[in-house]
Amino acid sequence: MASCSECSFCIMVTSLFMCISFASAQPARAFFVFGDSLVDSGNNDFLATTARADAPPYGIDFPTHRPTGRFSNGLNIPDIISEQLGLEPTLPYLNPLLIGEKLLVGANFASAGIGILNDTGFQFLHIIHIYKQLKLFQHYQQRLSAHIGAEGAQKHVNQALILITLGGNDFVNNYYLVPYSARSRQFSLPDYVNYIISEYRLILKRLYDLGARRVLVTGTGPMGCVPAELALRSGNGECDVELQRAASLFNPQLVEMVRGLNQEIGAHVFIAVNAYEMHMDFVNNPRAFGFVTSKIACCGQGPYNGVGLCTPISNLCPNRDLYAFWDPFHPSEKANRIIVQQMMTGSVQYMHPMNLSTIMAIDSRV
Numbered sequence: 166m167a168s169c170s171e172c173s174f175c176i177m178v179t180s181l182f183m184c185i186s187f188a189s190a191q192p193a194r195a196f197f198v199f200g201d202s203l204v205d206s207g208n209n210d211f212l213a214t215t216a217r218a219d220a221p222p223y224g225i226d227f228p229t230h231r232p233t234g235r236f237s238n239g240l241n242i243p244d245i246i247s248e249q250l251g252l253e254p255t256l257p258y259l260n261p262l263l264i265g266e267k268l269l270v271g272a273n274f275a276s277a278g279i280g281i282l283n284d285t286g287f288q289f290l291h292i293i294h295i296y297k298q299l300k301l302f303q304h305y306q307q308r309l310s311a312h313i314g315a316e317g318a319q320k321h322v323n324q325a326l327i328l329i330t331l332g333g334n335d336f337v338n339n340y341y342l343v344p345y346s347a348r349s350r351q352f353s354l355p356d357y358v359n360y361i362i363s364e365y366r367l368i369l370k371r372l373y374d375l376g377a378r379r380v381l382v383t384g385t386g387p388m389g390c391v392p393a394e395l396a397l398r399s400g401n402g403e404c405d406v407e408l409q410r411a412a413s414l415f416n417p418q419l420v421e422m423v424r425g426l427n428q429e430i431g432a433h434v435f436i437a438v439n440a441y442e443m444h445m446d447f448v449n450n451p452r453a454f455g456f457v458t459s460k461i462a463c464c465g466q467g468p469y470n471g472v473g474l475c476t477p478i479s480n481l482c483p484n485r486d487l488y489a490f491w492d493p494f495h496p497s498e499k500a501n502r503i504i505v506q507q508m509m510t511g512s513v514q515y516m517h518p519m520n521l522s523t524i525m526a527i528d529s530r531v
């Protein structure tokens with residue numbers, strides 16, 4: 166992928182031999198990440214917001230055993246995708262280390278608390294809403310152009326893999342945030358779902374206009390089954406019916422929207438990731454996946470360890486691999502690994518129209 170301009174630059178400053186070795190060492194495929202706390206790798210640590218994972222025991226199983234801003238005991242979904250594809254992990258866009266050659270690896274623009282809608286997550290104050298993430302993606306491309314030239318930069322972005330994870334907060338931190346929320350007075354649930362799907366579509370089109378050509382698009386998990394909602398809304402430990410209804414309306418429409426968008430473009434640019442089904446497998450049958458429970462969070466307090474946040478004084482389970490949920494809202498690294506495995510090799514029920522290993526095989530041929 167080294168462009169001609171790089172090569173001639175290379176000849177000028179060093180030797181032909183150096184140039185050949187440089188040109189043959191193609192930069193790996195870039196990876197860009199957009200979305201919410203499920204995929205934020207630490208941007209919010211650089212912001213004045215309450216939505217952050219910057220205190221122990223977050224990161225307890227990370228290689229450094231320190232909090233990194235990831236809402237996980239260890240690695241999160243983007244980290245594991247990078248690992249599976251043999252790529253370096255992408256840095257948060259706000260991390261000052263993201264300069265020079267590191268720009269070629271890609272960037273993570275995700276910010277905990279955000280949603281499809283601009284008003285989702287307002288209570289967290291300074292977070293990077295999705296249109297701001299897209300704006301930063303433009304800035305990134307200008308910086309990459311300054312580094313490798315406009316043509317090379319565009320090619321690098323066109324050939325990149327992209328992940329976008331949105332939607333959960335538009336329910337949990339907006340429509341269902343408080344009883345009689347503004348959005349729930351404005352819309353019935355089915356109308357609200359139609360509305361946020363149409364807004365998600367605009368976001369994906371914008372991403373396409375910015376050069377995205379391979380985009381994994383995830384819907385919401387089973388929001389009614391997370392420990393926070395079991396503690397808040399469920400008397401008997403069953404998944405909350407209303408939030409499950411929201412997820413079961415939203416996710417199939419997302420698949421349809423993605424299908425329509427691909428048809429309009431005439432290519433399989435967008436891949437619908439059925440995060441709902443991927444989670445439901447271990448929520449319904451935790452033991453089959455080596456978990457002792459899918460109801461109780463590893464870190465938290467109160468019923469199901471689902472009340473409040475995971476903090477240094479919370480209950481903490483000794484073995485995180487035995488818990489599907491790390492904190493009241495977010496899967497453990499072990500659960501993230503199961504999810505990414507389905508992204509890699511899952512059937513069309515999980516990955517529509519195709520899984521990531523198929524995508525990688527197709528894209529390596531062009």
Ligand SMILES: *[C@@H]1O[C@H](CO)[C@@H](O)[C@H](O)[C@H]1NC(C)=O
Nearest residue numbers: 281282283284294296297364
């Ligand atoms: C959200 O904000 C962006 C940029 O500020 C704007 O373009 C978009 O129309 C807004 N969306 C809605 C639904 O208001």
Ligand SMILES: *[C@@H]1O[C@H](CO)[C@@H](O)[C@H](O)[C@H]1NC(C)=O
Nearest residue numbers: 510511512513519520522523
């Ligand atoms: C997904 O990946 C596996 C192998 O990794 C492949 O056999 C299978 O056909 C793929 N499924 C789809 C729907 O692409």
